[in-house]
Amino acid sequence: MLLLVSPVAGQQRAALEARVHDLQARVDAIGARIRLRDSVLDAGAGWRRVTRGVLRLEVQGLRDTAEAACDTAVARLEATFGDALGHTQPILIRATPRVRGAGQINPSGAPLGLSVQFTGDVMPGQPSSAPYVPAGAPVGELAAAIASAASEALWYQVDRPLARWHPAAPLAVPASVLARRTFVELVTSDFRSVASCLGGGLEDCHRALGLLADPADLVGQYAPEDRQAFVRRLAQGAVGERAGLVGQCLQLGQQEACDALLRGRDWGAMVPLGESPRQLLLSLALREGGPGAMARLLAHPDQPLPARLAAAARLSEDALLGRWLRLARQSRAADHDDTPRLALAAFGWSALLFGLAVRTFRWR
Amino acid sequence: MFRAILFTQWKWIRLALVPAALLSFLLPLLSVQDLAAVQDGLSPARFLEGHAQMGMLYPMLGAMLALLVATGAWAADHAGRHVYALTLPLARERLVLLRLGAGLVLLAIPLATLWIGCLLAVAGSPLPTGLTAYPNLLALRFLFATLVAFGLFFAVVTGTARAAGWVLALLVAWMLAQVLLSSAGSRADIVTPVLERLLTWPGPFDVFTGRWVLIDV
Numbered sequence: 392m393l394l395l396v397s398p399v400a401g402q403q404r405a406a407l408e409a410r411v412h413d414l415q416a417r418v419d420a421i422g423a424r425i426r427l428r429d430s431v432l433d434a435g436a437g438w439r440r441v442t443r444g445v446l447r448l449e450v451q452g453l454r455d456t457a458e459a460a461c462d463t464a465v466a467r468l469e470a471t472f473g474d475a476l477g478h479t480q481p482i483l484i485r486a487t488p489r490v491r492g493a494g495q496i497n498p499s500g501a502p503l504g505l506s507v508q509f510t511g512d513v514m515p516g517q518p519s520s521a522p523y524v525p526a527g528a529p530v531g532e533l534a535a536a537i538a539s540a541a542s543e544a545l546w547y548q549v550d551r552p553l554a555r556w557h558p559a560a561p562l563a564v565p566a567s568v569l570a571r572r573t574f575v576e577l578v579t580s581d582f583r584s585v586a587s588c589l590g591g592g593l594e595d596c597h598r599a600l601g602l603l604a605d606p607a608d609l610v611g612q613y614a615p616e617d618r619q620a621f622v623r624r625l626a627q628g629a630v631g632e633r634a635g636l637v638g639q640c641l642q643l644g645q646q647e648a649c650d651a652l653l654r655g656r657d658w659g660a661m662v663p664l665g666e667s668p669r670q671l672l673l674s675l676a677l678r679e680g681g682p683g684a685m686a687r688l689l690a691h692p693d694q695p696l697p698a699r700l701a702a703a704a705r706l707s708e709d710a711l712l713g714r715w716l717r718l719a720r721q722s723r724a725a726d727h728d729d730t731p732r733l734a735l736a737a738f739g740w741s742a743l744l745f746g747l748a749v750r751t752f753r754w755r
Numbered sequence: 756m757f758r759a760i761l762f763t764q765w766k767w768i769r770l771a772l773v774p775a776a777l778l779s780f781l782l783p784l785l786s787v788q789d790l791a792a793v794q795d796g797l798s799p800a801r802f803l804e805g806h807a808q809m810g811m812l813y814p815m816l817g818a819m820l821a822l823l824v825a826t827g828a829w830a831a832d833h834a835g836r837h838v839y840a841l842t843l844p845l846a847r848e849r850l851v852l853l854r855l856g857a858g859l860v861l862l863a864i865p866l867a868t869l870w871i872g873c874l875l876a877v878a879g880s881p882l883p884t885g886l887t888a889y890p891n892l893l894a895l896r897f898l899f900a901t902l903v904a905f906g907l908f909f910a911v912v913t914g915t916a917r918a919a920g921w922v923l924a925l926l927v928a929w930m931l932a933q934v935l936l937s938s939a940g941s942r943a944d945i946v947t948p949v950l951e952r953l954l955t956w957p958g959p960f961d962v963f964t965g966r967w968v969l970i971d972v
Contacts, residue, residue: 572800578885578972579799627796665800723972730895733962737899740959744906748913749851 444469445476446541449485456530457486463534468541471560473686475549482541486533550692553699556601556662557669561677564670570722572667577719581623582663583616588716596712600669601662602697609653609661618649621661625652672715676704679714756845761857768827772861775820779869782812783876783893783969790970793883803886803971810967813893814900818963821904824862828854829912851913862905870894873969886970893969899962907959 441448443461445468450457469476546553546560577589580599587595597603603612609621622640629637639648662669677684680703688703701708765772786809793802832840840850873890882888911919933946954960 575800575803575972579803579883580885623796727889727892727971729965730892732956733896733899736957736959736961737903739957741902741906744903744910745855748855748906748910749848751910751914751918 445479445481445545446537447481447483448537449483456533459530460533460537463530464537464541467534467538468545471542471685472545472549473689475686475689476545479545479548482544484537484540550689552692552696553688556606556696557666557673559666559670561670561674564674566671566674566678566718567722569667569671569674570718573664573671573715573719574722576664576668580620580663582620583614585663591716593709593712593716596716597697599663600672601664602695602700604695606662610650615646615649617663618646618653619644620663622649622652624661668715668719671718672700672711675715675718676700676706676711679704679706679711681705756843757853757856760853761860763831764828764854764857764861767831768823768861771823771827772864775816775823776865776868779816779820779865780872782816783869783872783890786810786812786969787876787879790880790882793886799883799886803968806970807966807968810969813897813967814963817897817901818904820862820865821901822908824858825905825908825912827861828858828909854913855909858905858909862901866894866898866901869897876969882970885972887972888970890969893967896962896965896967903959903962 438449439457441450441457441461444465446461446465448457448461542560577585580586582599584595584598588599598613598617605612609618613621619640622637626637626641633652636648636652639645640652676688680687684703688699691699697708701711704711706714786806789797789802789805793799843850845853870890873894877888877890911922929945933944936943936945952958954964
């Protein structure tokens with residue numbers, strides 16, 4: 392029977408392979424025609440490519456401005472990422488004219504908006520930031536927009552463990568804003584590790600920030616209360632078997648159900664505290680470390696994150712976390728201790744204005 | 756004499772002041788509507804964001820109240836060319852002080868209703884862990900902001916029409932200069948530095964900025 396079947400199967404396989412080959416050739420041909428069409432269209436629209444280091448900037452017109460902006464952007468990226476830039480893939484950034492509607496392009500041809508496209512396997516998805524550069528913007532603004540867009544992809548490329556812990560490169564968010572958001576999270580979180588961290592337990596601050604040897608091992612590294620809190624996060628949108636496990640975990644308090652849910656799949660970077668507290672720690676480490684802090688942070692991607700952050704800051708791990716906690720706590724004081732100052736200003740200015748009113752009044 | 760001035764000012768603005776006082780009472784109660792959603796799973800941080808956004812209404816309400824009471828103090832006098840005021844046996848400074856005092860007393864009505872509203876808003880339900888209510892601080896902040904705004908509007912309304920015109924013309928010229936500079940391609944900014952001085956300590960409008968929240972961490 393096998394002897395009879397095998398020649399038939401062999402013929403079918405050959406036919407299938409020929410068909411696949413034919414289809415592949417047609418796909419390649421279509422791809423080539425699409426690329427040809429795009430290049431013709433781009434040439435017609437006046438697209439020019441400027442290459443500087445890892446950057447490939449495509450713009451319409453304004454070549455001189457684009458080149459100057461690229462130079463500045465690359466200098467900024469080199470200052471931030473240092474030698475790590477040498478190991479990254481090229482980043483393609485296209486400055487597209489803003490479309491005013493019905494396909495109408497800005498007649499001046501100036502790059503009004505930046506749309507960022509990544510080439511190849513630079514990073515999954517597209518960047519979260521979509522910088523906008525207004526018409527007639529100076530070179531510095533265009534450079535800042537390019538650097539900002541590129542740094543997100545570069546951050547992912549140069550250090551995936553770090554990007555997994557904090558998905559975006561350090562941005563220029565004021566420390567006071569980050570500290571305020573961090574304090575809100577510390578106070579309102581339902582994670583036991585976060586409450587303990589707020590109370591000064593630095594070991595729990597590691598847990599709260601996800602600075603663990605194996606961040607994916609939620610069951611092995613977090614207390615039962617925290618595992619339940621993780622499940623509460625997963626509860627929304629749970630259906631089928633997962634919904635049953637969520638119910639057993641949260642309503643019946645069955646710890647096995649909680650753990651089964653958390654062990655069931657890789658949840659990615661599940662961290663009790665959100666992005667702002669992590670960004671505050673990162674920017675604090677870079678600020679404390681001064682010149683060369685980023686280079687020290689990126690120098691040993693194989694080392695645990697707490698050690699790398701401490702090395703960047705030139706502090707011990709506990710000292711760095713202590714300063715982070717103090718910054719967050721101080722943000723509360725800044726919010727609520729200003730009543731005497733406000734009272735002084737209010738009474739002072741209103742007395743001045745009332746006096747002015749009394750002195751300047753005339754019968755009319 | 757003060758009672759007579761107070762009564763006439765009350766008569767002139769009561770139709771606007773009573774709804775404004777009611778609004779002052781309701782605003783804190785409305786601002787904590789989402790508090791119940793925190794018990795149902797809304798994150799406290801998200802609640803605080805929405806709560807802070809609604810808090811922008813407090814300084815606006817304070818400024819509106821100040822404008823209402825300040826203009827109400829002089830509207831009838833301006834309309835009657837000060838004939839009634841001239842018949843009073845009063846020095847002009849004393850009349851201004853009486854108008855000012857009556858205005859402050861009338862302002863106390865919406866300030867008190869707002870304070871009561873704050874106290875009632877947080878007395879109804881227990882707050883989630885980590886959140887704290889600040890009814891007295893918010894009421895105080897509202898008092899300070901309203902006082903400064905009242906001082907400004909009262910000074911402008913009390914001055915002559917020519918003085919008010921000069922103030923307005925100066926503001927328009929200042930804005931126009933910025934528009935002209937920008938349209939000429941200049942990067943010079945003559946508005947932001949002045950605004951920063953006015954809106955930060957020790958500027959008069961520092962109290963209008965910051966967090967206007969009844970509930971916070």
